[in-house]
Amino acid sequence: xxxxxxxxxxxxxxxxxxALAHLLGDSATAADGLGAKKPHREAKAKSIxxxxxxxxxxxxxLCDPKPALDKLHGQKIPPSxxxxxxxxxxxxxxxxxxPRKWKQHGKGGLWFSELIPHMAERSDDLCVLRSVWQDGxxxxxxxCQMNTGSILGGRPSLGSWVTYGLGSENANMPAFVVMQDExxxxxxxxxxxxxxxxxxxxxxxxxxxxGDPIPNLNPNKDTPVDRQLGKMEFLEQxxxxxAEGRGxxxxxxxxxxxxxxxxxxxxxxxxxxxxxxxTEETKNLYGMGEKDTANFGRQCLLARRMVERxxxxxxxxxxxxxxxxxxxxxxxxxxxxxxxxxxxxxxxxADLKRRGLLDSTLVVWGGEFGRTPMSEKGDGRDHNPxxxxxxxxxxxxxGGRAYGxxxxxxxxxxxxxLHVHDFHxxxxxxxxxxxxKLVYMHKGRPERPTLNEGEAFTKILG
Numbered sequence: 268x269x270x271x272x273x274x275x276x277x278x279x280x281x282x283x284x285x286a287l288a289h290l291l292g293d294s295a296t297a298a299d300g301l302g303a304k305k306p307h308r309e310a311k312a313k314s315i316x317x318x319x320x321x322x323x324x325x326x327x328x329l330c331d332p333k334p335a336l337d338k339l340h341g342q343k344i345p346p347s348x349x350x351x352x353x354x355x356x357x358x359x360x361x362x363x364x365x366p367r368k369w370k371q372h373g374k375g376g377l378w379f380s381e382l383i384p385h386m387a388e389r390s391d392d393l394c395v396l397r398s399v400w401q402d403g404x405x406x407x408x409x410x411c412q413m414n415t416g417s418i419l420g421g422r423p424s425l426g427s428w429v430t431y432g433l434g435s436e437n438a439n440m441p442a443f444v445v446m447q448d449e450x451x452x453x454x455x456x457x458x459x460x461x462x463x464x465x466x467x468x469x470x471x472x473x474x475x476x477x478g479d480p481i482p483n484l485n486p487n488k489d490t491p492v493d494r495q496l497g498k499m500e501f502l503e504q505x506x507x508x509x510a511e512g513r514g515x516x517x518x519x520x521x522x523x524x525x526x527x528x529x530x531x532x533x534x535x536x537x538x539x540x541x542x543x544x545x546t547e548e549t550k551n552l553y554g555m556g557e558k559d560t561a562n563f564g565r566q567c568l569l570a571r572r573m574v575e576r577x578x579x580x581x582x583x584x585x586x587x588x589x590x591x592x593x594x595x596x597x598x599x600x601x602x603x604x605x606x607x608x609x610x611x612x613x614x615x616x617a618d619l620k621r622r623g624l625l626d627s628t629l630v631v632w633g634g635e636f637g638r639t640p641m642s643e644k645g646d647g648r649d650h651n652p653x654x655x656x657x658x659x660x661x662x663x664x665x666g667g668r669a670y671g672x673x674x675x676x677x678x679x680x681x682x683x684x685l686h687v688h689d690f691h692x693x694x695x696x697x698x699x700x701x702x703x704k705l706v707y708m709h710k711g712r713p714e715r716p717t718l719n720e721g722e723a724f725t726k727i728l729g
Contacts, residue, residue: 327673332365426445657690692721
């Protein structure tokens, strides 16, 4: 088995790379705080792939059928239903049915609409949580809470907590990777994968969703190795000198270590993102040969290659720029978005399973909230943080099951209500982390990923 030093030397750096290996030290990852750590309990999953549908997909049009909506279509919501605060404030709007065909799938008999036929084919791998709720009524607060547990910015993201708690299994790759499917930035931008008050080394590393995933990774062929090393050593000296006396500014240390990681990545990352190694059959499984699915399919395939190489947490944003936010024209909006992500998501689950990776990889699907049963602008739906669905696959979760319920119209979570804190506690539990034992001391106060709240929903364990 090659050592890290061997990998650096054999990656084209020669004797000069050996010098830099000595400069970085053989225990670079451990020194970063990113060395692999033991979980609190036996882990079901080793990695998470979080597929974030940004903008709020409609649960009642995808995976939580409501026959009562068909009967009450066009009528005002009955007064027996608890009133809610709407983001856009279109009060007393009539109810709107889900105008799609529904069908039960798989041995478990889960219901899915015709909008996601490929995911429906993976029904027996999917666990649908129909009773998630949260506090954020708008996108900024909702996306923030689904990522960090709080509607207010400044806290570490879930990926950062996982990285802090478990470290990395590969010193030559980032532990936490983020990709967006569109050039348009996701709401809140990098704050969604920030390390918050923890050292910046735990923040997510964003890869490009299109083109070269890791630009400028390979050194200039015209630059001699010794010159590259000389530049890096000089930069190291300048950075260290600047960091002296600024120990509280963890961004400085994170930047220094990012240069070190970038060099180590030259040994492994080019191979990790080289999709020419994949068969045409595999690429087609993800929909890479089709215009509508090529982009997200490529990212899902990259996600599989990342977890295959020990990356701990991968987050893919679909519909970046709140494109799932269908205040009007929901049919056209969701039909197009579902077409672009349905086959890639199903392909990812199928590919992980056939490679024996699904048991150790937890796939998470969902957005910041759902949509209301009341219409908006006649053919859209408003934000619904009061009750919506998230889907899981792999990672020790029992597939072919649905847990929790919303009311007859899909407005409020009513049975097995799972706040985002419960949801996060559940994901951490599957990774072998006790959310109450994972502590980071900040300004003398013990901070935990779920703000000292939440309870893991263990009924979903297979």
